[in-house]
Amino acid sequence: MPTLSPPAGCRTIALGKTVRGMCTGGLLGALNQVQEQSNGHIGQLWLGPFRPLVVSHPDHLDHILRRNSGNYTRGTALWKALRRLTGNGITGDGAPWRVSRDIIQSGLSARCLQEMGDPMLTAMTSAVEDLGRRAVRESSVDSLVEMQRIVHRVINPVFFGSRIPQMQCDRLGTAVSTALRGAMRRMAVPFVPLAVPLPGDRSFRRGRNTVFEILGPVIERARNRPCDGADLMTRMLNGTHPDGRPLSAEHIMYDVIALFFAGSETSAATLNWVWLLLGRHPEVAAEVGREADRVLAGGPPRREHVRRLTYTHMVISEVMRLYPLAWMLGRTAIGDDVIDGTPIPAGTTLALSPFLTHRLPQFWNRPLEFEPGRFTREAIRARHPLAYLPFGDGAHSCVGQAFFTQEATLVVATMMNRYDVTVLNDGPPRFTWTMNPCERVRLRLRPRG
Numbered sequence: 001m002p003t004l005s006p007p008a009g010c011r012t013i014a015l016g017k018t019v020r021g022m023c024t025g026g027l028l029g030a031l032n033q034v035q036e037q038s039n040g041h042i043g044q045l046w047l048g049p050f051r052p053l054v055v056s057h058p059d060h061l062d063h064i065l066r067r068n069s070g071n072y073t074r075g076t077a078l079w080k081a082l083r084r085l086t087g088n089g090i091t092g093d094g095a096p097w098r099v100s101r102d103i104i105q106s107g108l109s110a111r112c113l114q115e116m117g118d119p120m121l122t123a124m125t126s127a128v129e130d131l132g133r134r135a136v137r138e139s140s141v142d143s144l145v146e147m148q149r150i151v152h153r154v155i156n157p158v159f160f161g162s163r164i165p166q167m168q169c170d171r172l173g174t175a176v177s178t179a180l181r182g183a184m185r186r187m188a189v190p191f192v193p194l195a196v197p198l199p200g201d202r203s204f205r206r207g208r209n210t211v212f213e214i215l216g217p218v219i220e221r222a223r224n225r226p227c228d229g230a231d232l233m234t235r236m237l238n239g240t241h242p243d244g245r246p247l248s249a250e251h252i253m254y255d256v257i258a259l260f261f262a263g264s265e266t267s268a269a270t271l272n273w274v275w276l277l278l279g280r281h282p283e284v285a286a287e288v289g290r291e292a293d294r295v296l297a298g299g300p301p302r303r304e305h306v307r308r309l310t311y312t313h314m315v316i317s318e319v320m321r322l323y324p325l326a327w328m329l330g331r332t333a334i335g336d337d338v339i340d341g342t343p344i345p346a347g348t349t350l351a352l353s354p355f356l357t358h359r360l361p362q363f364w365n366r367p368l369e370f371e372p373g374r375f376t377r378e379a380i381r382a383r384h385p386l387a388y389l390p391f392g393d394g395a396h397s398c399v400g401q402a403f404f405t406q407e408a409t410l411v412v413a414t415m416m417n418r419y420d421v422t423v424l425n426d427g428p429p430r431f432t433w434t435m436n437p438c439e440r441v442r443l444r445l446r447p448r449g
């Protein structure tokens with residue numbers, strides 16, 4: 001193991017030990033060790049020559065994401081691998097990011113979600129009905145695959161104005177996941193030059209080529225004719241830089257890929273966790289079912305149901321506490337800084353970890369237990385505002401939070417209201433370094449009488 005003095009006040013954690021409750025060690029495994037050993041202090045990961053500082057304490061996060069956020073950009077180290085797929089627009093920093101964020105954020109504002117509400121709900125309801133029809137014929141279905149299908153149907157009108165046939169949208173989803181998984185392998189070793197082949201490179205290229213093949217012609221066609229609509233792709237096609245220049249086809253393409261990844265992978269994977277945990281906690285599932293019956297009462301889901309599905313929302317929040325899909329956020333210090341006694345020299349890479357924060361015993365009683373009751377309004381108010389950040393915080397915080405909440409709450413309630421859902425897996429949940437369950441989650445759905 002190469003030696004290096006860690007900054008004063010910081011605990012050093014080397015990679016390598018297997019971690020309880022997880023299939024693999026990997027980057028997430030190493031972070032778990034930081035949790036065990038540093039207990040909220042700033043830690044340091046040793047990944048060969050790459051040694052990011054690991055931050056999980058809410059006060060430290062507050063410093064980086066809010067109080068001194070100007071000193072912390074996304075930088076390159078942890079983002080380099082992802083940006084080969086998503087470019088420098090919405091997943092970047094500076095002026096191109098600002099342009100993308102303004103366009104996407106306005107497209108996901110409450111008013112726009114209201115405008116898009118009907119096509120979204122129609123797509124969601126028919127996707128759930130299709131799932132029900134298929135599930136009746138089969139003894140069980142794969143939860144992740146089905147949640148991806150539903151999410152792709154919901155996002156098609158919102159992201160693409162339904163320009164992409166549904167089958168192509170599913171193919172796009174598979175290609176983005178393939179490319180992403182390939183790219184993520186490089187995240188743990190950003191010091192390895194791209195010219196050096198790594199496992200995952202081939203699937204990255206295959207996935208990325210398919211993505212370009214599907215999206216390229218759609219964007220090109222749409223750019224050649226004026227378009228009108230509230231969907232995100234139309235907004236990007238009509239969007240401009242502050243000097244009036246339109247966004248380039250490449251900028252739009254990368255942002256669409258980033259959105260697809262940010263808005264569909266995360267949502268489907270979180271819904272998959274919801275089913276797994278409801279299967280483990282029948283009393284919670286029963287309460288979710290009762291709430292769905294009370295609020296939906298067998299009728300079609302509507303937007304105004306969301307704020308009445310309070311318990312379902314608490315359950316989803318608790319799922320995201322235990323299994324936050326964005327389990328690590330990369331930042332780089334521009335200038336020298338000191339956080340709680342730990343010197344942070346300019347150029348340092350920081351791995352902020354919502355996964356660790358959500359399991360700090362100082363902020364969460366029995367942190368490994370699944371307890372939706374932590375998310376009553378009073379409990380949220382009483383907690384440190386940065387003890388819970390599945391959607392990030394500060395300038396880059398998730399612009400899709402309201403969209404996801406609406407989508408996920410209504411999907412769960414509609415399914416519970418229409419079907420008896422049985423989760424066929426048992427045993428304690430174990431998860432991989434991509435924050436997915438180790439085993440496929442199988443569901444049996446039977447129409448309610």
Ligand code: HEM
Nearest residue numbers: 101262263266267270326390391392396397398399400404
């Ligand atoms: C379970 C669902 C989701 C989770 C866990 C999640 C999580 C996050 C997190 C942690 C960030 C902050 C990244 C950072 O600080 O570097 C983020 C950013 C972002 N999310 Fe989400 N997200 C989810 C759903 C969505 C959806 C549905 C959309 C789109 C409709 C979306 C679009 C975005 C975008 C565009 C950004 C980049 C914002 C920026 O850099 O300014 N997300 N998301």
